[in-house]
Amino acid sequence: MLRTIRAKFLGVAAFFVVWLFVATGFSVIQSLGINGDLEAVSRYVTPVKDALSDVRVRQLEQISLLDRYMRVVENDGPHAPLLNGIEIEIAAKQAQIEQAFRKTFTFAALGRAQASSHFENGVLLDLDVRMREFADVSAQFSLGMERLLSRVGDGDLMDAQRQENIVRGLHRNIVLDLRNEILRLEKYAADTVESVSRSEDFLIQAEFIMMLGAVIIGVSLAYYMAHAVVVAVRKTTNALNDIQSGKLDTSLDFKGKGDFARLADAFNRMSRELRVRFRMRERFGKYVDPKVINNLINQETALENSEKRVMTVSVVNLTGFDWLAEHTPPEKLVDFLNDYLTAMTEPISNHSGIIDNFVGDRVIGFWGPPFCGENAHARHACQAALEQVARFNALKTKYADLIGDHGLDIRIGIATGEVVVGSIGTDKSRAYTVVGDCVNYANRLEKANRVYGTRILASHETANMAAGEIEMRDLDHVVLLGTEHVVYLYEVLAPGGQLSDERRDWRSKYETAMTHYREGAFDKAKPLYEAVLEFDHSDFAAQLMMNRMERLQRREQDREWNGTWIVRDPYDRRDVES
Template sequence: MLRTVRAKFLGVAGFFVVCLTIGTGFSVIQSLGINGDLEAVSRYVTPVKDALSDVRARQLEQISLLDRYMRVLESDGAEASLLSGIEIEISAKQTQIGQAFRKAFTSAALGRAQASTHFDQGVLLNLDVRMREFADISSQFNIGVEKLLDSVRGGDILTAQRQENIVRGIHRNIVLNLRSEILRLERYVAETVEAVSEREDFLIQAEFIMMLVAGIVGLGLAYYLGVGVARTVADTTKAINSVQSGKLDTNLDFKGQGDFSALANAFNRMTRELRVRFRMRERFGKYVDPKVLGNLLAQETALETSQKRVMTVSVVNLTGFDWLAEHTEPEQLVDFLNDYLTAMTEPISGHSGIIDNFIGDRVMGFWGPPFCNEKSHALHACKAALEQVARFNALKTKYADLIGDHGLDIRIGIATGEVVVGSIGTDKSRAYTVVGDCVNYAHRLEKANRIYGTRILASNETADLASSDVEMRDLDHVVLLGTEQVVYLYEVLAESGHLSEERREWRKNYETAMGFYRDGTFDQAFPLFEKVLEFNDADFAAQLMMNRMERLSRREQDREWNGTWVVRDPYERRDVES
């Protein structure tokens, strides 16, 4: 017995498919038979009949010409001028008769080759042989006519008259045989058309009966299943409404072991868990982070209010995750994600931050009072980002076989600014979160890493608060499309004092080159950017600046250069908004 809803509906669908297949097969077989009959008639039998009718007509015309020839001979003698013209017409009729016979024989022969089931029995049996026999008799007639004409030309009128009687006898034999054959073929055509009509009527009736039976049985099965499903849905809806109204002791009881029984068991387990967790959910289910929970319990007003604060927001995104998800087994992917999210969230919590939310592989956190000092939230965010990079590098080593060389990496954007922070949401579902332009800015900085080839980008406000304790690189200044706002981009490199002498020299060369770049002295900036690339040939930021200087040299900016790149079109916008 089919127990699952899917199996039941698939069974109904399968029944219709079987019925459709049987009906289609029956129709195809019948149609092929009908088409075969009609093809035999239209392509082979009818052309033979028409050719024979043409032969018969030409024969009658030829015997008529022969009568006329003999009358002229009797009245005007063998020297009459009209005789030569009549001889030419008789010869032309003989040619036409030969062509008609060849057409009939060809159609009959093709019919035997292509439609042997029809031509090997009944009226059409040996049709091509009979066509050959008719042609042979017609040849005898033509020979007799030639003998008659030769006698006339030789002046032997008596012999010509005797030959005329022989020719007329052959002609009567030909005409009678042709008439008999034509009538036989006409009867075959009529009988075939009648049989085809009967088969078509039978096919229509059979298809209608099969469709009617399939419809009745299918509708009956569908009604039976539909009633069962509708009853189950109604009972489940009623139970859900009871739970929604607060009756957590509601249970479902569907007999059997199918999907509905599994639904009832799942529903009953849910209500049991709801009864156990009801109080906990009411008090604590809205918040996850322990620091948030402690703060809300200590400040009752924070449960209902929000406020503006200057805070730092961090956004972490995993690049190449789509490829990994498509090419990794679910169990391995879950293990990797668990380790990845742990590596991304622990630095946030460990540096006094709040984990705001997860969007797929993207993690967002924020820092600010009352969870950390008012002056140190930017520094905490930068240190957390550096630890996230270090942890991800270790994670890449652990999962080297899984990741391979497919460019899996993280991008981090850090922005500091005024946000609205507090408990935001509905009466039944709330979250302690931050909203504002600063959040959007952090997302844009995270995306901008892709253009500059960096891993951590921070805003100017973040750099002002944290640069004394964190090594940064002054990366770029740009003006966004449609605005006059200058955006300052800084790359977070390491904690203060943790940058090697070589990398300090590399940063110095880059920032010195950026000074010449902003002053418009490109001939002095080019060599320094080349030194930057010699130290790190993968420094996309240096290459980007060199590309810009080439464009500026071609005067692609339509204003005087003031050291800030102006985004003029969507292509350029990728520099900062990717």
């Protein structure tokens, strides 16, 4: 609601200015489209057509010279003085033809580069390719002419006659193909002119409709502003009565920056504070760390609204749990699960994270504003993951008699990206959670640990945000089958500065080997991978790369190597092992 009558009229004037800009922009865009169509025809299509016409004329002139040449041979013999002059004219015509073909290809290639929308379908699709094909056929014709003239010069008139028949056949095909191509380009130019005419008619009609719309909307706005004050007073009175009767969900909604809008903001802050504090404690008091509740209360709209934010998501999965559940008495299994979930959730809370939910033995957490800094959530997530691994190692020692050597371990996937965060659910059951592709990405990274024999994998975005604060290893770049999207995988190793010199050398050798591997220099990469395995014989990733190189050398991938492996099933080792 605007504050004064003057402001209201200024608002109407501003509306018409914006409308004018929109209408002008629309007209400009349409005009640019029309100009683009005409420019494509005038600058590229027409020159190609003219050059092809020139080629066709020169071809006809050349075959006419051939007729004259053969008549002189028949009448005066293969060594007649006139033949040299005719041969020079034939060569000159061939040079003109080649020059014209170069012009056609140049304009066709420029058209594909500068007006690609016109050259990607229909008549103009692969126009530059067809020009090359015409040039190739013309080259064959020129070569045939040279052979014909050579046979005449050698006096082999019978072979010259056979070569003449071949040349004339090529000539007929060239002239016919050129004629068809010229007709297609002429039709395209005519159709484009007709389309431009229709577009101009549409533009005139659209401008008239926009002008009529401006009149209708302007009158409607004038009526709305006259009526709005009465409505605003009535809404305020009714809202105050509702609050007085205990309806805390009541709110006012006045648009703009006027007095009524400020009144509505003050009223809504009061009702939201009462409502949010009540609902926050009701919904989260039993499940969420008190610091989270305080943050949500300070962010007064966090409970009511959902929004898009860049955050970091972590997924922890316990491998081998099915076997443990099947072979462990219920009371011992419950004790282990309680200790396990405590060991996985406390690092999330300790590092400013939010525990999203539990799915069986999987623990999902997320980090981001307002619970930690804008640029700190990737670091917090990696630190929590490292602590989770440390705590799980201690847990394995505590329950060594229960776990035994059955390969019970955790895998962690960490991804950073845009998510929708907020209170999501039904009227009866809601949760403060995150959803989006980033969550799915974290799940895929968790599963990908199985392929590389790792425990913590992070996305490229996470690695960039945590650079310098977390020690990571550039593990691999892969492409999932059926897509062109490259997935960058990083292994989380240790907090920043806490990697030993030996481990730094081990990482450096692996990453240098990966550089040679991606460049296809397998002979340089192999000794480095062997050195990595010599330092850590359990480094499955290094052995995996060596297996891949063997497969690539056997050419088992159905494409040229470009440094990125195509994974048909990122969760099945059979696809990546020899």
